[in-house]
Amino acid sequence: MTKTFKDGFLWGGAVAAHQLEGAYQEGGKGLSIADMMTLGSRDQARELTDEIVPGTYYPNHVGNDFYHHYKEDVKLMAEMGFKAFRTSIAWSRIFPNGDETAPNEAGLAFYDDLFDELLKYGIQPVITLSHFEMPLNLVKKYGGWANRDLITIFARFAHVCFERYHDKVKYWMTFNEINNQTNYESDISVYENSGIKFKAGDDKQKLMYQAAHYELVASAQAVQIAHAIDPSLQVGCMLAFCPIYPASSKPEDILFAQRAMDSRLYFGDVHVNGTYPNWLQAYFTEKGYDLDITDRDLEILKKGTVDYVAFSYYMSFTAKYSGHWDYREYSDLVANPYIKSNDWGWAIDPVGLRYALNWMTTRWHKPLFIVENGLGAYDKLTADKQVHDDYRIDYLRDHLVQMEKAVADDGVDLLGYLPWGCIDLVSASTGEMKKRYGFIYVDEDDYGRGSFKRYPKDSFYWYKKVIASNGANL
Numbered sequence: 001m002t003k004t005f006k007d008g009f010l011w012g013g014a015v016a017a018h019q020l021e022g023a024y025q026e027g028g029k030g031l032s033i034a035d036m037m038t039l040g041s042r043d044q045a046r047e048l049t050d051e052i053v054p055g056t057y058y059p060n061h062v063g064n065d066f067y068h069h070y071k072e073d074v075k076l077m078a079e080m081g082f083k084a085f086r087t088s089i090a091w092s093r094i095f096p097n098g099d100e101t102a103p104n105e106a107g108l109a110f111y112d113d114l115f116d117e118l119l120k121y122g123i124q125p126v127i128t129l130s131h132f133e134m135p136l137n138l139v140k141k142y143g144g145w146a147n148r149d150l151i152t153i154f155a156r157f158a159h160v161c162f163e164r165y166h167d168k169v170k171y172w173m174t175f176n177e178i179n180n181q182t183n184y185e186s187d188i189s190v191y192e193n194s195g196i197k198f199k200a201g202d203d204k205q206k207l208m209y210q211a212a213h214y215e216l217v218a219s220a221q222a223v224q225i226a227h228a229i230d231p232s233l234q235v236g237c238m239l240a241f242c243p244i245y246p247a248s249s250k251p252e253d254i255l256f257a258q259r260a261m262d263s264r265l266y267f268g269d270v271h272v273n274g275t276y277p278n279w280l281q282a283y284f285t286e287k288g289y290d291l292d293i294t295d296r297d298l299e300i301l302k303k304g305t306v307d308y309v310a311f312s313y314y315m316s317f318t319a320k321y322s323g324h325w326d327y328r329e330y331s332d333l334v335a336n337p338y339i340k341s342n343d344w345g346w347a348i349d350p351v352g353l354r355y356a357l358n359w360m361t362t363r364w365h366k367p368l369f370i371v372e373n374g375l376g377a378y379d380k381l382t383a384d385k386q387v388h389d390d391y392r393i394d395y396l397r398d399h400l401v402q403m404e405k406a407v408a409d410d411g412v413d414l415l416g417y418l419p420w421g422c423i424d425l426v427s428a429s430t431g432e433m434k435k436r437y438g439f440i441y442v443d444e445d446d447y448g449r450g451s452f453k454r455y456p457k458d459s460f461y462w463y464k465k466v467i468a469s470n471g472a473n474l
């Protein structure tokens with residue numbers, strides 16, 4: 001087994017700026033869309049307020065206070081043996097309003113300090129440019145990614161980051177889970193991805209495809225900017241990979257599941273191939289969608305294909321044909337009787353990870369990078385400050401077994417494994433702190449109350465052994 005992973009395999013963990021930094025108004029940071037999201041729960045959606053409502057708690061304002069704890073946190077990651085740490089650059093720290101022409105030096109300096117701290121321990125920063133946290137002003141003034149101007153605005157942000165950090169950061173990603181908005185009926189998904197708030201009468205699906213197109217063009221442009229600044233930079237896309245299985249062996253279910261997968265993953269086709277797939281062009285025609293897609297855009301897409309494909313893997317879906325061929329994520333999914341779910345209803349399916357790795361390899365022939373995986377669970381800090389999270393170890397071990405099979409038996413080219421929320425942080429979907437993923441426990445509740453002290457969980461010591469043995473000792 002030790003021979004499974006290539007030298008330099010990137011073991012580590014992943015987070016996103018808005019979910020842990022806190023300090024939402026320090027260092028000249030502007031407000032981001034994440035700063036407007038209230039606390040929700042499994043059964044109650046987070047509200048997306050237009051202004052900060054006094055007396056309302058906004059979990060991302062506090063995060064886990066990483067902004068003030070990062071040295072201590074990086075030290076703990078080094079103790080686990082991390083080779084890489086994925087985070088995002090909060091766009092609103094660099095361009096507080098998004099559309100300034102000059103960046104905010106205090107914001108840039110914060111990431112210099114963070115990256116230096118990581119590099120001190122031999123940990124590579126792996127960076128996402130846009131992870132659900134665009135400057136709020138871009139929503140208010142431009143309508144988010146519904147507006148073509150965002151392409152130029154994003155290019156400026158990307159350019160500043162590549163220029164400033166290219167000596168410190170090799171692996172970049174453009175848009176986190178760009179394909180979550182496939183579920184265009186989910187207000188939070190479209191808001192997080194594209195900064196769009198629907199109005200009555202909007203054609204949500206059409207708006208989603210238009211915004212995604214501008215993002216895909218902006219991503220392709222960023223790839224070209226990065227390579228022009230430093231040809232050694234590796235720029236990837238980032239997809240939420242949820243395999244979609246057919247509900248039965250009925251041919252209509254098979255065909256429908258294929259269409260569902262194509263609908264969720266066409267984003268990857270455009271990122272990797274630089275062209276829109278045939279079925280989607282036909283679908284646009286059938287729907288009468290005259291999207292703003294210019295010849296110049298198509299040229300940019302072709303010239304800005306990604307170097308690798310990064311993805312998150314948490315769960316699989318199962319779809320059932322019910323008389324229509326266009327995939328509606330909000331109503332076409334059914335339970336899978338072979339699979340159990342976590343406390344938030346996410347289907348736990350380790351074999352699906354091997355399926356994902358093979359599916360993407362066959363389709364795209366690119367190096368793959370697992371940049372999120374993990375179990376959101378309730379943890380309990382004991383009186384002697386321990387967390388016995390054997391359920392988390394079981395989840396991760398089961399996924400690592402499948403990952404190793406994909407590499408050793410199936411020949412998948414895999415760059416690394418960066419499980420999500422390696423230190424407890426605010427949940428993206430619910431805003432809760434109690435939906436925890438970490439190897440490191442943070443003493444803080446859903447309302448930002450607690451000591452903010454950090455405690456290694458049992459999984460911390462387990463993962464340390466996994467890394468030290470290069471995946472042999474699970």
Ligand code: P53
Nearest residue numbers: 016176177240314376426427428429430435
């Ligand atoms: P939370 C939906 C489906 C799969 C992954 O999610 C998702 C989402 C949106 O929440 O998000 C990714 O915190 C995302 C992270 C997020 C993580 O998965 O809702 O990239 O920002 O925290 C886990 O449990």
